[in-house]
Amino acid sequence: MSVGLTGCGSKTDDTPGAAGTGGSAGASCVDTSGDSIKIGFLNSLSGTMAISEQTVRDSLDMAADEINAAGGVLGKKLTVVAEDGASEPTVFAEKAEKLITSDCVAAVFGGWTSSSRKAMLPVFEGHDSLLFYPVQYEGLEASKNIFYTGATTNQQIIPAMDYLKEQGKKKVFLVGSDYVFPRTANKEIIAYAKANGIEIVGEEYAPLGHTDFATIVNKLKGSGADAVFNTLNGDSNVAFFKEYKNAGMSADAMPVVSVSIAEEEVGGIGVDNVEGQLTAWNYYQTVDSPANKKFVADFKAKYGDDRVTSDPMEAAYTSLYLWKGMVEKAKSFAVPDIQAAAGGVSFEAPEGTVTVNGDNHHIAKTALIGKIAADGLIYTEWSSDGPIEPDPFLKGYDWAAGLS
Amino acid sequence: MSAAWRSPRARVIVGTGIAAVVLFVVAPSVLSSFRLNLLAKFLCLAMVAVGIGLAWGRGGMLVLGQGVFFGLGGYMMAMHLKLEDAGPGGVPDFMTLYGDGVVPGWWEPFRDPVFTLVAIVVLPTVLAALLGLAVFTRRVRGAYFAILSQALAAAFAILLIGQQKVTGGTNGLNGFRSFFGFDLADPVNKKMLYFIAAGTLLVMVLLVRLLMRSRYGELLVAVRDQENRVRFLGYNPAVIKAAAFAVAACFASIGGALFTPIVGIISPADVGVVPSIVFLVGVAIGGRATLLGPVLGAVAVSWAESSLSESFPSFWTYFQGALFIVVVAFLPQGIATLGQVRLRLRVRSQDEAPDEGTAEPPPDEAAEPGASAPSTSGRTA
Numbered sequence: 001m002s003v004g005l006t007g008c009g010s011k012t013d014d015t016p017g018a019a020g021t022g023g024s025a026g027a028s029c030v031d032t033s034g035d036s037i038k039i040g041f042l043n044s045l046s047g048t049m050a051i052s053e054q055t056v057r058d059s060l061d062m063a064a065d066e067i068n069a070a071g072g073v074l075g076k077k078l079t080v081v082a083e084d085g086a087s088e089p090t091v092f093a094e095k096a097e098k099l100i101t102s103d104c105v106a107a108v109f110g111g112w113t114s115s116s117r118k119a120m121l122p123v124f125e126g127h128d129s130l131l132f133y134p135v136q137y138e139g140l141e142a143s144k145n146i147f148y149t150g151a152t153t154n155q156q157i158i159p160a161m162d163y164l165k166e167q168g169k170k171k172v173f174l175v176g177s178d179y180v181f182p183r184t185a186n187k188e189i190i191a192y193a194k195a196n197g198i199e200i201v202g203e204e205y206a207p208l209g210h211t212d213f214a215t216i217v218n219k220l221k222g223s224g225a226d227a228v229f230n231t232l233n234g235d236s237n238v239a240f241f242k243e244y245k246n247a248g249m250s251a252d253a254m255p256v257v258s259v260s261i262a263e264e265e266v267g268g269i270g271v272d273n274v275e276g277q278l279t280a281w282n283y284y285q286t287v288d289s290p291a292n293k294k295f296v297a298d299f300k301a302k303y304g305d306d307r308v309t310s311d312p313m314e315a316a317y318t319s320l321y322l323w324k325g326m327v328e329k330a331k332s333f334a335v336p337d338i339q340a341a342a343g344g345v346s347f348e349a350p351e352g353t354v355t356v357n358g359d360n361h362h363i364a365k366t367a368l369i370g371k372i373a374a375d376g377l378i379y380t381e382w383s384s385d386g387p388i389e390p391d392p393f394l395k396g397y398d399w400a401a402g403l404s
Numbered sequence: 405m406s407a408a409w410r411s412p413r414a415r416v417i418v419g420t421g422i423a424a425v426v427l428f429v430v431a432p433s434v435l436s437s438f439r440l441n442l443l444a445k446f447l448c449l450a451m452v453a454v455g456i457g458l459a460w461g462r463g464g465m466l467v468l469g470q471g472v473f474f475g476l477g478g479y480m481m482a483m484h485l486k487l488e489d490a491g492p493g494g495v496p497d498f499m500t501l502y503g504d505g506v507v508p509g510w511w512e513p514f515r516d517p518v519f520t521l522v523a524i525v526v527l528p529t530v531l532a533a534l535l536g537l538a539v540f541t542r543r544v545r546g547a548y549f550a551i552l553s554q555a556l557a558a559a560f561a562i563l564l565i566g567q568q569k570v571t572g573g574t575n576g577l578n579g580f581r582s583f584f585g586f587d588l589a590d591p592v593n594k595k596m597l598y599f600i601a602a603g604t605l606l607v608m609v610l611l612v613r614l615l616m617r618s619r620y621g622e623l624l625v626a627v628r629d630q631e632n633r634v635r636f637l638g639y640n641p642a643v644i645k646a647a648a649f650a651v652a653a654c655f656a657s658i659g660g661a662l663f664t665p666i667v668g669i670i671s672p673a674d675v676g677v678v679p680s681i682v683f684l685v686g687v688a689i690g691g692r693a694t695l696l697g698p699v700l701g702a703v704a705v706s707w708a709e710s711s712l713s714e715s716f717p718s719f720w721t722y723f724q725g726a727l728f729i730v731v732v733a734f735l736p737q738g739i740a741t742l743g744q745v746r747l748r749l750r751v752r753s754q755d756e757a758p759d760e761g762t763a764e765p766p767p768d769e770a771a772e773p774g775a776s777a778p779s780t781s782g783r784t785a
């Protein structure tokens with residue numbers, strides 16, 4: 001397995017020019033000779049993130065089955081090697097390494113939290129392999145070894161702020177869980193607000209899993225805010241929205257825009273707690289397109305009528321098809337060929353047409369602001385004019401100059 | 405595991421030889437580079453376990469917060485690696501992303517490799533010694549000490565998460581390119597790291613063996629079993645316990661420092677309450693009062709976790725729980741004492757016969773007659 005061991009390990013000084021590329025990683029061991037090709041799915045099936053990531057795994061499985069039923073990729077059937085990330089960054093890094101070097105998969109699909117992605121990034125760069133990451137994130141990243149099929153900030157957070165501005169909101173209160181995504185997102189929101197005449201009247205963080213929001217909601221009530229930007233994750237949302245309701249606030253007077261609540265989470269939080277509140281995503285189960293009708297119907301047929309589809313699930317489903325598109329365009333499973341062919345590959349996704357940006361490996365997506373309805377589904381309230389080109393480092397926005 | 409040989413000295417020499425052959429010859433030749441790196445990671449965890457074996461198994465201190473010292477070592481090493489990658493005077497990438505792009509003053513000394521290495525060994529040791537003295541002179545013990553150490557681990561993780569600008573927050577620190585000038589992506593260097601870890605662990609085990617055999621080792625066990633009697637004899641139990649606690653902290657820190665370049669990441673998820681308890685589970689399963697039990701337990705549990713989770717992702721947690729219950733209920737001294745228990749049973753069945761060969765309890769076991777107490781914490785001081 002280990003390739004030609006020379007006498008002594010290389011020092012970083014030996015190759016001053018190659019310091020940034022990760023150096024000698026050994027040739028890829030992907031086997032393309034048979035009539036099947038291995039790919040890896042890496043999601044948390046245990047731990048705190050399992051409840052969310054299992055849904056992504058389900059839609060990945062469905063996409064793989066569909067592709068196999070239709071003849072595979074370049075005539076090769078997909079063989080899925082499934083791994084559990086256990087909701088821990090270290091495990092994600094370890095399992096990614098295993099998938100690449102032991103199982104020799106052609107590409108890996110998965111990851112959810114920013115910390116899991118950050119942990120896997122050096123592994124994929126070091127072995128020059130590919131990761132398809134399906135969740136919206138905080139931006140400020142573009143690795144040639146990762147394809148980001150969820151939204152970056154200018155496709156989710158900035159449109160949400162645009163929407164609030166359009167609605168005439170002047171005072172926004174920020175509340176989030178204490179980890180990387182909310183802190184980075186809020187940094188960007190504050191810069192946006194400064195440039196657009198919006199006042200940030202509060203910025204509060206609660207530890208992940210925190211469930212006592214009396215203090216924060218009190219501050220919110222006294223702040224005079226006319227909208228709330230919510231980046232809370234998981235259980236905290238239940239407590240926050242209950243407290244928000246108890247304090248007598250309503251979605252009409254002071255709407256909450258959430259970026260981590262999708263169809264899957266609405267059920268967990270309780271529809272009556274969040275009815276009428278806003279969300280920012282690129283896909284809802286209610287999107288009206290033939291591709292989505294088929295996606296939702298197939299998903300329910302496979303996993304049960306009570307299941308819902310959400311943005312990360314759709315992005316994961318799309319990611320497998322985008323990889324297929326890239327491989328077929330490159331006529332090769334080799335990483336450099338795929339990277340070269342990626343730009344311009346597009347797919348009729350359930351959310352609408354998406355196109356890969358060859359420079360930053362994100363995809364052009366349409367931003368949708370939705371309203372949570374009494375049936376637990378989210379209905380589009382506002383939509384951007386067509387797909388927005390990804391801009392992970394916000395280079396196209398003057399106000400974002402000092403951010404990265 | 406340890407019942408057969410007569411002379412303890414011969415046992416140590418033979419045992420060390422076997423361990424060295426397995427670690428340095430067999431493992432590198434049969435394992436793929438990925439598995440070898442995985443084994444290196446487990447050896448780092450085993451270093452923490454060796455320390456816990458000393459503090460808990462021998463000293464009776466239920467150390468539920470070793471993640472703190474593991475994390476201190478890991479983070480100090482990570483800080484150095486980050487600064488090294490950034491180059492002289494450079495700023496680590498995450499600081500420009502999440503912070504204001506200025507390297508804080510307390511990071512600066514870690515640019516120096518020698519300072520970093522010294523700090524990894526000295527800082528957690530001194531910290532643990534001071535903490536230990538403060539706590540043990542006030543005669544805080546048993547569950548109170550356990551809760552205190554656990555609270556420390558929780559606080560440490562929360563602190564790391566909250567200070568994202570300087571600690572990387574939940575992401576932790578990762579993406580290291582070089583290790584003291586050696587390219588980390590090179591498989592040869594990865595192998596070198598494995599050898600360093602294996603050698604370090606071997607030295608630690610021998611050190612603990614020395615300590616256990618020494619006068620100090622006897623005192624430590626005496627403090628565990630009858631702290632007051634030791635006090636009446638004129639010794640200061642607080643110093644004795646603090647020393648074991650400090651050694652355990654030092655081992656944990658070194659384990660953490662090697663863990664960081666081997667795994668490529670250190671994050672709050674590796675240092676909080678849960679990992680601190682997992683360290684302990686391995687030690688308990690292996691046999692906390694034996695010399696090799698903690699090492700074997702830690703390696704076996706991590707190995708099983710890694711390979712079982714490959715085939716049965718969510719099943720692992722249940723399996724670990726069940727294993728822990730079975731061991732605690734039926735083998736309270738750990739799997740390493742399986743041989744002794746069998747021996748004892750056989751002796752009991754021959755009880756009618758004149759018992760000339762009363763299977764003498766191996767020296768490791770001598771001080772713990774109450775092997776039947778079915779409690780997870782055993783006798784904590």
